[in-house]
Amino acid sequence: MHMTITELNTFKDMNKEVIDACVLPDAASPKLQTKLKRLQAKYKEKFYSGLLYKLTNIYFEPKDAKVLWKEILRHKIFITKKLNRGIDIEVGVLDFFLECHNDLIDNPLIIEEKIFEAIKKRVLIDELTGLYNYRYYKQRIKEEISKSKRYNIPFSIIMLDIDDFKKYNDTFGHMEGNKVLKKISNLLKKLLRSTDIIIRFGGEEFLIILPQISKKEALLVAEKIREKVVEIHLKKQVSISGGVATYLSDTKTTDENLLRLADLALYRAKYEGKNRICNYPKERRTFKRIPISETLKLKIKTISPKGKIPNTNDVQNISCGGISLYQHNKLKLGDTIEGLLIKKKDELKFIGQVIWIIKIEKDLYETGIKFMNVTDQQLIKFGLEKS
Numbered sequence: 001m002h003m004t005i006t007e008l009n010t011f012k013d014m015n016k017e018v019i020d021a022c023v024l025p026d027a028a029s030p031k032l033q034t035k036l037k038r039l040q041a042k043y044k045e046k047f048y049s050g051l052l053y054k055l056t057n058i059y060f061e062p063k064d065a066k067v068l069w070k071e072i073l074r075h076k077i078f079i080t081k082k083l084n085r086g087i088d089i090e091v092g093v094l095d096f097f098l099e100c101h102n103d104l105i106d107n108p109l110i111i112e113e114k115i116f117e118a119i120k121k122r123v124l125i126d127e128l129t130g131l132y133n134y135r136y137y138k139q140r141i142k143e144e145i146s147k148s149k150r151y152n153i154p155f156s157i158i159m160l161d162i163d164d165f166k167k168y169n170d171t172f173g174h175m176e177g178n179k180v181l182k183k184i185s186n187l188l189k190k191l192l193r194s195t196d197i198i199i200r201f202g203g204e205e206f207l208i209i210l211p212q213i214s215k216k217e218a219l220l221v222a223e224k225i226r227e228k229v230v231e232i233h234l235k236k237q238v239s240i241s242g243g244v245a246t247y248l249s250d251t252k253t254t255d256e257n258l259l260r261l262a263d264l265a266l267y268r269a270k271y272e273g274k275n276r277i278c279n280y281p282k283e284r285r286t287f288k289r290i291p292i293s294e295t296l297k298l299k300i301k302t303i304s305p306k307g308k309i310p311n312t313n314d315v316q317n318i319s320c321g322g323i324s325l326y327q328h329n330k331l332k333l334g335d336t337i338e339g340l341l342i343k344k345k346d347e348l349k350f351i352g353q354v355i356w357i358i359k360i361e362k363d364l365y366e367t368g369i370k371f372m373n374v375t376d377q378q379l380i381k382f383g384l385e386k387s
Contacts, residue, residue, distance in 0.1 A: 011050040011053055011054055013039065017032065018032070018035060018039065019055065019089060021036055022036060023073065045063075045066075046062050047062075048068075051069060052065050052069065052093075055089070055090060055093050072089075072093055076092030079092065083135075091123050124139075128178060128181060128200075130185065131188075131199055131206070132197060132199045132200070137199045137207060140197055141209065144209055144247070145254075145258075147211075154214055154249055155210060155212060155246070156209075156210045156213045156215060156217070156218035156244060156247070157208065157209050157210070157218075157262050158207070158208040158210065158221065158222045158225075158242055158243070158262070159205065159206075159207050159242060159244075159245075159265070159266045160207070160208070160240050160242045160266075161206075161241050161270070162180065162181075162239075163240060164238075165180070165204035165238075168235075168236065168238060176234075176235055179234070180232075181200075181204065184232065184238075184240070185198070187225070187229065187232065188206065188225065191221075191224065191225055192208065192221070196208060196211070207259075208221075214246065215244065215249055218244045218246060219277060219279060222242045222277040225240070226239070226275065230275070241266060241270050241274050242265075242269060242276075242277040242278070243262045243263060243264065243266030243269055243277075243278055243279075244265055244277065244278070244280065245258055245259075245262035245280040246280075250280050259333075260355060262280065263355055264280060265278045265279055267355065296315045296318065296343055297342040297343075298323065298340070299340045299342060301338050303331065315341070318379075320371075320376050321370055321371065322368060322370035322371045323371075324368045325367055325369075326364060327364075328364060328365075330357065330365050331354045332354065332357075333354055333355070334353065334354060336353055337351070337352045337354065338350075341382070348378065348379075348382045350372075350373060352370055353370055353372055355368050
């Protein structure tokens, strides 16, 4: 069942307001709900064809359009949860066709070029700072690794984190916090090359990909950024900490491993006093090991995002920075762990984050968890002292 040009032109009454109301009909005003019912009665089985035509300039047969619309709404909910922020239906539609059903569109530019580019930008660009987002990072980092392997040329990444940003937000409010993010973003754009990729990695974290840049050069770039950040005029002076890792010299494996190494270096910078840049250390143990005079048990209570809760484990190593243990259930990088350190009758509650995973053998992994809320003083009171 095809539609004539005249019939397609009648879809002009399906404007943005109507489409948004169709996405969340229960949240629409009574007036819009009445309009939706009128349009559904007018177009009947062609209603969903009209919705998709207005969004993509592509006509789908009514039966297919209704199925696609339901799939698009499910996909929109999925990526909303994944990104942890709301997205417009246009973004959901574009992502659906590009990521899930690119076979339905021979050439994505069938969608009007200006609309396509505008929506694509909204998918890949962080709205607040104008920097690339995590979605773009996942796409670009694989390209850089591929080029690095092919031409045997290193590249580096810098992981940056604003020091005590939560305290700044709590003191001056989120509007002022947003100003900090914007000013640091603008500074990064000004200082870096056009070929460098600047990403708002999440919250107050930034990640920079430096193509064809060695470790030594990357450390100089990161140090220059650190020096300039403290000069930004704000309600209160802010600083950043940074970690640097280099592909080929630090690792030759996956982008996840490279990111883990940069994160370890950043954590070392935080631990050593903040407002500094650190290199990924060749020795994995970044912090002084604390000797364990008796068996120390670990009981994991919860894992977020939801994961399988493993059995109680013996701690392999403990330092002021965190713990490592052997684990049969493979956790995920970034998992937040809530648990107990158990020593005879004493218990110490902790929250930690999985920062590295090494496969020892089949179904056995060594897992590193960094403390997020435990201080040196708490460990000492617990009966564990620095070596």
